[in-house]
Amino acid sequence: MNKFIYVGNLSWECTNNDLHALFYRYGAVVSARVVKDSENGYSRGFGLVEMGISGSADAIKSLDGSSYQGRNIKVNESQPRGGRLRF
Structure with missing residues (x-):
């Protein structure tokens, strides 16, 4: 089973690859995504x-x-918002 981790106060220049690399040293990263305005x-x-x-x-x-x-x-x-976790 996997856990979802929230990462806040990221710099505006942070990319998905940056986020993946930051967490990779602690274990296998299934996915890493910087949330963008639609x-x-x-x-x-x-x-x-x-x-x-x-x-x-x-x-x-x-x-x-x-x-x-x-x-x-x-x-x-x-933590899930509205009963479900959106990723």
Whole structure:
């Protein structure tokens, strides 16, 4: 089973590949996506990472509050909105 991780306060320049590389050192990353505005295509400043349970706890603990691309990021287990998790 995999966990979804919320990553907030990302820099506007952060890409899916950047996010994947940041979490890859903690375990296998199934997917990593910077969420973009559907109207203009710009980053909304947060992303979602799906990874195995074994590495997710270490990633959350190590990365929450850390500096990445010049910003202090917020990392925690993603919580579903409206009863379901959209990814």
